[in-house]
Amino acid sequence: MDILSLFIVLPVLTVLVLVFTKNLKQARIVALAGSLVQLGMAINLIFTYIKEIETNDAIMVFTKDVVWFKNFNIHYNIGVDGISVALLVLTAIVVLAGVFISWKMEDLPKEFFISLIVLSIGVYGFFISIDLFTMFVFFEIAVIPMYLLIGIWGTGPREFSAMKLTLMLMGASAVLLVGILGIYFNSDADGGALTFNILEIAKVNIPVEVQRLFFPITFIGFAVIGALFPFHTWSPDGHASAPTAVSMLHAGVLMKLGGYGVFRVAIYLLPEGALHWSWFFIILSAFGVIYGAFAAIKQTDLKYINAYSSVSHLGLVLFALLMLNKTAWNGAILQSLSHGFMTALFFALIGMIYGRTHTRDVTKLGGLLKVIPFISAVYVIAGLASLGLPGFSGFVAEMNIFVGAFENDNIYYRIGTVIAVSAIVVTAVYILRVVGIMLMGPVKNEAYLNLERVRWYEKLGIFLLLLPIIAIGVAPLWLSELILKSLDPFLKGVL
């Protein structure tokens, strides 16, 4: 078994074991064990990867290629580069944190953890796929458990939100399918065989008109899950209704599939299309950045605030990807990671606050710093990280994006950049608003004076997420170098 397939096999085994568990205690232990090992493997992967690329200068390493459907030339083909390694680690961390946060999942615990792990299978598989078909398969596997997770364990209008989220995401993936088929049937443009292999297709000169036709389809297909304006509306409702761990996993990891897919498929395989269309999607994403931030200001539900903030932050990812240069790309990947950790942390904290106060309405909360100081303090830190304070990962990512975006000296791109940059102010406004209303000020409700203090498993979850945020923020160089090395192949097409 090669080390990448383990990333899929291990969670599958975890699921199989979970099937035989009888109660919450057993289920969470199994889930914890599974995700711990997974995290261990992910961290191990970083080091083996670094070692490997010293001697191996292939675009993807640790590749494994097994023919699956030979008539369609579909392969089970996996491999990683720096980008996917980083995202795998993100996933492993968020999943583990999610297990910790769900420590007290009373209702149908077994099913909950199974769905959670199945979701993570999809994500892991997506990140390691080289074959478009397998990638698509894993993409859908990652999306569909969301329906059950939100629908069964959610709160509020859970059925509606779950349905909306699933339909919009599956609708997007359906559109994506057209794009993938379009790419597939043009992968023989240079006279080779039809193939789904990304690395092979990247070598093919797909006709320019075809690229221009299929780029927007593929882009939108992926970008919907990356919360591209105006297709982001599944996310606020979905996040608001989802149980904590699911919000974490969804915002933290699943939404990253969008950016990654856009990058790995749309931009990498259809560079001419990207050049042709980038202006349009830059307008959309830059608008989304500022729009999401503004929309977040007036929300009163904590999860909505965070969801719109995700729209804004992930808009920045797409924006950066479309800038088509290495610096911005690097920033986009870093932003994906950073947003993954931050937003997961946010949702974890919101979940804890909600679990104690039973409300997410900021106007009803107040003075929490006094009552639950640890959670509140971390919330402040997360807030500061989210508004791009130096020393946290968000800053590094945003600066890369802005510098990269500025490399593009077309005046319209510049204006887009300035608009996107100005979101940092609006971000500060909505973050500080929440901090001011909810955490500071007088305690509004007598009942809140005796809230339960933070528990050990919650602390563990928080630290797991906080640590990388600070680590990336303080010492970004090693990570950014890891990613930068993997960006060169992408650059060829857009030059």
Place this chain on the structure above:
Amino acid sequence: MIPGISIYEILTVTSILFFIGVYGFITRTNLISILISVELILNASVVNFVIINKYLFPEALQGVYFSIFIIAVAAAETALAVSIIINLYRQISSVEVKEIETMKY
């Protein structure tokens, strides 16, 4: 082969027969009448097969055989249909087509 009458005329007749059958099927209110209309449609085809065989391809008897099978099958079909209709009649004492509209939308 009927002297003085070309195939076109006969085919026109069978076509009319066919559409009469269709018309009957659509407009009759009694299930039995509808069944009779179906017979018209089948008979149009039967005549067609025979005529085409006789006028155009007289060297083989494919059409004629075909029409015999059609007649046989049509008989079976009718028998079956009537039996089901009778069953309905036992339940509701009616064979009006408007009685079989309970399942819709």
Place this chain on the structure above:
Amino acid sequence: MNLNLVILIPLIPLVVFLVLGLFYKKIKPSISGYVGVLGLLFSTGLAFYTAYSYFIEIGKTEGIYQTIVEKTAWMNFTDSLRIDMGVLVDPIAVMMLIVVSVISLMVHIYSRGYMKGDPGYTKYFAFLSLFTFSMYGLVLATNLFQIYIFWELVGVSSYLLIGYYYTKESAVAAAKKAFVVTRFADLGFLIGILIIGYYTGTYDFETLNNPEGTGILNWAATSFMGLSALTWALILIFIGGAGKSAMFPLHIWLPDAMEGPTPVSALIHAATMVVAGVYLVARLFPMYYFIEDGFALNIVAFIGAFTALFAAIIAITQTDIKRVLAFSTMSQLGYMMLALGVSGYEGHEGLGFMSSMFHLFTHAMFKALLFLCAGSVIHAIHSNFLKDMGGLRKYMPITNITFLIAALAIAGVPPLAGFWSKDEILVAAFEHNLFLYVIGLFVAGLTAFYIFRIYFGIFWGKEGNYKEKPHESPGSMTAPLLILAFLSIVGGFIPFSEFISPDKAGFETHLNLPLAAIAVFAGLLGIVLSWIFYKRENELADKFAKGFGTFYTWAYHKFYFDELYLFVTKRILFNGIARGAAKFDKKYVDGTMIGIGNQTVNTSEKIKGIQSGKVQDYAFAFIAGAVVLAIICIYLWLN
């Protein structure tokens, strides 16, 4: 010179912060205060050692003070653009190190008394250390991005400290306001950085500031809307500086920032953080001076002058002593900006630059002192307002004396520190632009007037209605007062121009007697006037105020800038755009998506009649469908 020691200067407070922050619960308050003070004592010692070794031991090489840099890559953007982390030692950095160390140390000591018994004592010291670390980092930054990073960090420390009394709504609001306004200004800064990075290919101060470097020489190569792109960048960067230094019109956060604990106001909002803007312009002075013949620099000068005047006028009308001091700070910062703005580059031309830095230095001492005195007063009577004060000189002799010294210093009475630095500024302005000089002079008079207005109001006049007898503050608070008072007296005698000048070569300054006399006269006039108005309770001041009528009301309300901003933010941005965006999202964007879904279901409902349940309808559809298909097929075949 050993840069490792310099690196230690910021690192010590960082370690203190981490220790206090992580073991927040475990450390006893009494210990945390000592930890903070001790840490800073080390840093201060190192700062002085650095100053000594930089100016005296190493001294000038080839006639100028060399810039010493030590850095390491932190983040690579492109092949040429990257963020380095490191330390840069040059005269103004060293000067700032001293300022930050001294004031911070004093504030640390003072706070041990002032904050005694506060539940968040440890947290407070942790934040102070965080701030000090950030400020050191800002001062020692080697490149634009590094300075931006620490710029943001001081901003957030300021946020945390203003909002220190977080259960108070006004404190929370003030903290938010301070952060958001400066953040808005930082937006300009950031874009400025991006522009500079793109056009010059570097963020390093050394390269950027080199008068023969590509950045400065090629400024004319690019233009945007009539100006060089780099000029735009400098203007944008100045906006950043203006935000931090509370220049008009981004000043609105500073008065509110007084919601924080008073020592914090002294440290952050009087002496150190707010001068960061001035420091930033000084740091990039060669660029400002050379690019487009100092176009951006002129803007700096005029904004500075206007702010100085504007703030001084408001200061006269305020009744909250901390606010008066806050406006005073603004006014003095305007002075510094003005001085930078009128400065030249070489030799004596650089007088403005030098005087700006000089004033920064002396102002830090006496303004911190003023704040700490005010803190001492507030500590005693638990009120910020003049109306609650009066006649305190009997109860608080030390505070009284030190406040007086500081007031005299800010009023520019010789031979106190303020006199020297202010005089140099006026000389520089006089040599550059008579108009600016007149404004400066007028402001000097106003400064003396308002500062003595509160001095008399606090310590003289009718005794306030005290619930319990006010008493002098404890030794831990008065000691820093005395030290700062001492510094305010002698600070002016440092031969600043020897050490600091734009070209780093240093030059000789001489007292320009006529101008000095005029300035002193203006100051004394102000003092005398306020003596007449406020020494005793009388009607004069009110009458006088009424004489100004509307203008007074406007000034009292800070020219309604808060309301204007409130209007723009609350009405237009929040209620207009933000609510609009939220509504638009719910109603139209989401509405469209949901609408598609609903429409599908509706369509389904509408067409259900097709499945009528009538077998004859089915037959009709069957035949019709076949006929239509046949027609289509035949049509296709014919075409």
Place this chain on the structure above:
Amino acid sequence: MNFSSFLLMRQEIALLAIILLLVIAEIFIPKKRKVSIVHLSVFLFGIHTIVGFFQIDESMLFGGMFRTNNLIHFFKNLLNIGVLVLLLQSADWIEEKIVNQNKGSEFFILLFSSLLGIYFMISAGDFLMFYLGLELSTLPVTALAAYETMKRISSESGIKLILSSALASGVSLFGISMLYATTGSIYFSEVVQVLASANLTLLGMVLLFAGISFKISLVPFHFWTADVYEGAPISIASYLSVISKGGAVFILMILLFTVLQPLAHIWENMIYAIAIATMFIGNLFALRQQNMKRFLAFSSIAQAGFILLGLIEGSQLGTATVVYFLLIYIFSNLAAFGVIQAISLQTGKERIKDYEGLYRTNPNLSLVLMLALFSLAGIPPVAGFFGKFFLFTAAASKGFFILVFLAVVNVTISLYYYLLVVRAMFLRKGENPIPFFRNKIYMRIGLIITVLGILLLGIYSPLYDYIYDLSSTLN
């Protein structure tokens, strides 16, 4: 022609033997022990299914009227498995409800007759055999639809089915007569040689197509479907939606790909239009349904629309994807109907609303139904996804990207209503959930087979490759 060549018809003969055996058994088995007919039938058909896997030569009989090749043989085996599963799922129902009405054996006899008809239909080498097969496959089912003679809706569905099918066969006969008029033959191999575009040919093609479309329930020939499914016994609805539809798709494919190949450029457009109409109508109607059987009826209409995406390709790839999809579809739909059958048998409940809270009382049944629905919706990793993906690939290979796009839009719509059922089972707690019950052994085996199929058929890729290789024999 010698006796051994009759072995080509081995499947048909075996099935006929079973039918006759059952007739005899019906006569000789005493009334009290009629239940044993059920076991006997299942057993015999099980044997038949297993024996069916032995290889049969590729050849023809009766001057080309009957032919068989590996693909057809494979498809017959496929149908056998489907029918076997269907029998397993229906056995309990027959045992408990039907045998005491003393008509247990009719069910099997009629069902096998219909299957025999499908055998002949797909093995047909000329229009006559095709017609006979078609009728033989339809008529017994109409009787079965009206099988529950005590129920009015059962009779209603029987009448609707027989009238509609009579019309359909009349129309297709009329069409065949036109093709006969223009080509002079009813043998496929001769027709294809002389077939050329002409008014009458096209009209004949359309009418023939309409007749078969009726069985596949393509829009606008689909109207009977929902009513009949609702009224007929669940087993029969299941049979209609799976076996009968599968056979009809297969023969349609043979006709289009071989006999009507010269007109491909025309029927392509026809299929294009009908595919869009079928998918949309099927899905839009399914959205609203409350009755599970009716719901699955419209779902099966929509699925038929998807199948057309494979048919439109018109050659080996299309054949392979369609057969592969049918294979998966048979398992998925049988699983869904099986669960409905089980629940209906225990509680008599058939409405979606009745399924609320099912997971908490009957987790295994809910999981089976969920997997089945996911497979129908086309969600990986269950098999339906692969089937659908390949169908789309087939359509895309011809450049019909807009059609594929519309199809994926429909996939999304269909997901909505499949999720409605999942919602009822998993998300809702339900005021009056169906209590826990255990299925009998036949039903369990039937469901397990389908679940295994759903889970493994997609991932196990050699199966597709095998079908692809077989598909070359069609063309």
